[in-house]
Amino acid sequence: MVNLIWAFLAVTGIIFAMFNGTMDEVNKAIFSTLDEAIMITLSLAGVLIFWLGLMKIAEEAGLLAGLAKIFRPFVKRIFPEIPDDHPALGYILSNMTANMFGLGNAATPMGLKAMKELKELSGSDKASRSMITLLAINTSSLTLVPTTVIAIRMKYGSQDPTSIVGATILATIISTIAALLIDRYFHYKRERAMRL
Helix, strand or coil, X not given: CHHHHXXXXXXXXXXXXXXXXXXXXXXXXXXXXXXXXXXXXXXXXXXXXXXXXXXXXXXXXXXXXXXXXHHHHHHHHHCCCCCCCCHXXXXXXXHHHHHXXXXXXHHHHHHHHHHHHHHHHXXXXXXXXXXXXXXXXXXXXXXXXXXXHHHHXXXXXXXXXXXXXXXXXXXXXXXXXXXXXXXXXXXXXHHHHHHC
């Protein structure tokens, strides 16, 4: 669906430019930003590779397992219907840890694996309570180190690219709490409606 929306926006923009007589400006904009897009992609890839390497080292050193042990009781409270030894918990913890370090691209595969495990656990094609909660948490994602944003700020010559860390932590704490509160509100509202 998202692909269709992007295609619609691109086609609409080109048609508008043709009728508006600004096609030359659109062509210039497209080709002048191509090299910049490639440079940003390469610089972000470098930062992502660096942090993925650190994550792998942390995993081998047992740091991620330690973080998983610390967060397991918290995650069990958020996802009470997942059994203790179920693989979905491990994937959820890995997803949350990667998001905390601002590695959204690295977190995505773990989130997808967690969703697959949760779907098998529920045995239904409809989204379960745990799936909805994971989506809400993953969307709001508590971030301690916004590596991608720091990399972009470094690329554009920011004097202090890490100055956003405090604001990022505060904003993502608020967004995660809000996501959990909204998730719980609609869950209990639905439960109450089903009882009546």
